[in-house]
Amino acid sequence: MFVSGANNLQNHKELVDKLNVFPVPDGDTGTNRSLTISYAMKELAKVENDSITEIGKSLSKGSLMGARGNSGVILSQIIRGFSKSIEGKEQISTEDLANAFKNGSDTAYKAVIKPIEGTILTVVRESGEYAIKAAKKEKDLLKFLEMVIDEANKSLERTPELLKNLKEAGVVDSGGKGLVLIYEGMYEALKGMPATIRFLDPPLHEFLPHTDEEIADLAKTMGLTFDELKGTVESLHEFNPMMGHRGCRLAVSYPEIAEMQTRAVIEAAIEVKNNKGYDIVPEIMIPLVGEVKELKFVKDIVVRTAEEVMKEKGVKLEYHVGTMIEIPRAAITADEIAKEAEFFSFGTNDLTQMTFGFSRDDAAKFLSDYYERKIYEQDPFAKLDQKGVGQLVKIAAEKGRASRPNIKLGICGEHGGDPSSVEFCHDIGLNYVSCSPFRVPVARLAAAQAQVKNPRN
Secondary structure (H helix, E strand, O other), X not given: OHHHHHHHHHHOHHHHHHHOOOOOOOXXXXXXXXXXXXXXXXXXXXXXXXXXXXXXXXXXXXXXHOOOHHHHHXXXXXXXXXXXXXXXXXXXOHHHHHHHHHHHHHHHHHHOOOOOOOOHHHHHHHHHHHHHHHHOOOOOHHHHHHHHHHHHHHHHHHHHHHOHHHHHHOOOOHHHHHHHHHHHXXXXXXXXXXXXXXXXXXXXXXXXXXXXXXXXXHHHHHOOOHHHHHHHHHHOOOOOHHHOOOOHHHHHHOHHHHHHHHXXXXXXXXXXXXXXXXXXXXXXXXXXXXXXXXXXXXXXXXXXXXXXXXXXXXXXXXXXXXXXXOOHHHHHOHHHHOOOOOEEEEEHHHHHHHXXXXXXXXXXXXXXXXXXXXXXOOOOOOOOOOOOHHHHHHHHHHHHHHHXXXXXXXXXXXXHHOHHHHHHHHHOOOOEEEOOHHHHHHHHHHHHHHXXXXXXX
């Protein structure tokens, strides 16, 4: 939450600099505030636990040590007062946050010999006073912070009426704007964000013991004989597991697997909401669907279990159920599948395997011959085959949107980090790409370049 606030200020420091006309128009308020809070983030990075007290102390120490200019000093005092107020807390309620805002204001005012209204001091004071009143009625942390930000913006808009320099220049106070940006960044960190969870995809036998020693240990724990468990393990072995008993097929055969996973996901989201104040929006992704009926079968289990958990906990939670499009049949029948799926994630690794008819693990043995003879120009697992696999993705996207206009579409796999593949996904209207962490910078740059080349709303 604090990191998000700092990042939001950093991203808009030039805007704050341009507003800087008081006490002198030196255009450095945003820069000084950004430098000050960046030192606080450096200290925060040294904290090795989730202790609110330690987090507060690190923020206070870092901002005080790194304070730059008058604006930075005032911000450091606000952070100091805020941090002092949350010491000893195991979790923060709306009343705790309100008191922290108010204490930040009080500390800053005490540090200034002659406080001037119409500056950041006014914004932090008025929003802090409002927070105290709001916290008595609003217990939802996200809604509370939204209310405080709204009041801070109103206070910011009034600053030109309190300070002649601002009114003459036709701007609001730069320091106050910087504070609002921090608040808004904190809000963004708490706002409901999706968390996509793919249900079990690998074949079941991959989760089972393989050696006799492992089988014997597990059999003893489960109260079974060695022969009983070994027989079960052998019966679940598959000769071609990539196209075998995996993905949604596991939940069709063993519904309790889908029940277990759904309960774990929804309970975790509720716990985070209750203990941390974060409104996580779980996106449950059912893999390897090829027929809408199998998706509906598993989805019904997910929905029933999710509703049971929410009823038990007395909490309503937004969640979504979607699927991975990894089988050509799913792409061709995407209009039917979209009637049950709220989002598609194109698993282009498996879709490539299924479309070309060869395994990614084994293809390396012969693909070099194909490159040498100019049959293939590049590895289809590294760069999306736009004429074949790509057309399946495009067809599925069009059919999916025809049935569900607001469907969320994206790809996951190594193709998400390839610039030409990212551009293709942009051009056919996908919403996102997902890839390995080390590929993310390249993917972001490619997405930006695709938008410049072919602008989308």
